[in-house]
Amino acid sequence: MTNDNNAELTGFAALGISGQLLKATHAAGFTQPKPIQEQAIPAQIEGRDILGIAQTGSGKTAAFALPILSKIIGLGTRRRPKTARALILAPTRELAVQIEETIKVLAKGAHISTALVLGGVSRHSQVKRIAPGVDFLIATPGRLTDLVREKDLVLSETTWLVLDEADRMLDMGFINDVRRIAKATHPARQTALFSATMPDEIAELAKGLLRDPVRVEVAPQGTTATEIKQSVVFARTKQKRQVLSKMLADEAMRSVIVFARTKHGADRVTRDLERDGFEAAVIHGNKSQNARQKALNGFRDGSVRILVATDIAARGIDVPGISHVVNFDLPDEAESYVHRIGRTGRNGQDGVAVTLVDPSENAKLRQVERIIRMKLPVLADHLDQPDPQPKPRQPNGERRLEAANDHESGRQQGKPRNVNAGARKHQGNGPKGAKPAGGRPSGRQEWSEQASAPRPGGQNKPEGAKPRKFRRRPRKPAARAA
C-alpha cells in the first residue's frame, strides 16, 4: 500500500527497498533492477514464496537477499543462541562464499550478522560464530547437516529458507538432505527455491516445500545467451594442448576459463600451459578450500588471466568480464555445456566459447547441439594433420576467434566429414545414459529429527537398526544383466 503513494519511485525503491538498505544497494552498484529482481522482490516482501527459474548471473542473490534483509533489519539484534533467522542453502562451497559476500555488501551499514557453514575449513570457528545466533546462515548441505546433528545449530527458528541451484543439489544427491533440512526449519517459514532447470524431481520438491509460490522465470532453459559466440575446433586429444596454447597467444583472450572433464585433466592442462609459458590457476574438488579460494580470487582480480577448472566452476561462479570459455573437453553431461559457456557473455558483454573436439567426442557434441538447438560452426579443423606435426601450416593462420562463421559458410549444412565419421562410429553404442533404474538414493541416516520420539534402542544407530524402512535392497534377481 505504501507504493500507491510512491508512483514516482524508481528502481529498487519502487520494489519496496528503502533506507540504509537502498543506499547500500546503490553503493554496491545495483541501480537498475534486473527482471528477476523486479518480479521476486515485491512478492517476497508481501510474504509470498518464490519458485524461480534462473541461472546464476541473473541477479538471483539480490533477488532473495534484499527482501529478507529488509525484514530482518527491523528485528533487532536479539537472537536465540545457535539459531539462524535465514538459511541459504547452496550446492557448492564457492557459491556459498559468493552469496555471503553479496549479502554482506548489501547489508553494509546495517547490523546484520552472517555466517558461512561449509566443509573443508575449520568446523570449530563456524560453531563459535553461530553460537550467539546469526541473521543469515549460508551453507552447503554436508557441513550443515553435521552441525545440526551435533546440535551446534538449531533450525527451528529459521523463518526464511532459500534453496539456490536446486537442480544441482539434486544432481549431487543432496535432495534428501535438503528435505530433511527444510523440515527442521520453522513450519511457518517463507521459502524461495531457485533452479536453472525444472526436472520432475525439482517440481516435486518445490511442491512439498513451497506454499502457493509466485513463479518467476527469466531465461527459458536450454537457451544460451545470444551474446556468446560459440564454435568448435576439431583437434585430436594429442593436439589439443598445442591448439590451446596457440589460442591463448591471442591477446584478445583477456580472461579465460578452460574447462576440463576431470580433475586430473585439469591439472594436466594447467601443467602444460605453464610449461608453455602461461600463468594459470586451477580449481577443482581435490584442491584444498584455501587453494580453491586463492585460485578464484586471483582470477577474479585479474592477476591470473587463465583459470583451468572442472565442472565445479560450470555453474554459480560469477566472475564479471570473462571474455572466453574454452572447453578443452566436452562435459559428460550435455547440460553442463550450457552452464559452462554461461560464464562468459554476462551483463550484455560479448563472450566467446570455443570447444575442442576429438573425434571420440562427436556423440557428445551432437547431444550438446541438440540441447542448444543449433549446429555449432566449425572454427578450425586440425584433423587432417598427421599427428605429431609441431608446425601446422597456416594459410591465413590465426583467424580471430570472433570470426567463427566463415569456416562454416564453406561447409554449410554439408556436415563436416569428420562429424559423420564419428557419428557412425558411435552408432552401435547401447542405450546411453541408462540410469541405475531404482534411482532413489535411499535416505541416509537421519539426524535428530526423531528427537521427539526417543529411540527405544538407546544411543545411536549402529548395525542394530532393523526397521530400516528403505533398506530392502532385494539383491538383483538377474545379476548377469551387467
Next chain:
DNA sequence: AAAAAAC
C-alpha cells in the same frame, strides 16, 4: 565414469 559435498 566424472564431478561435487562431511569428518
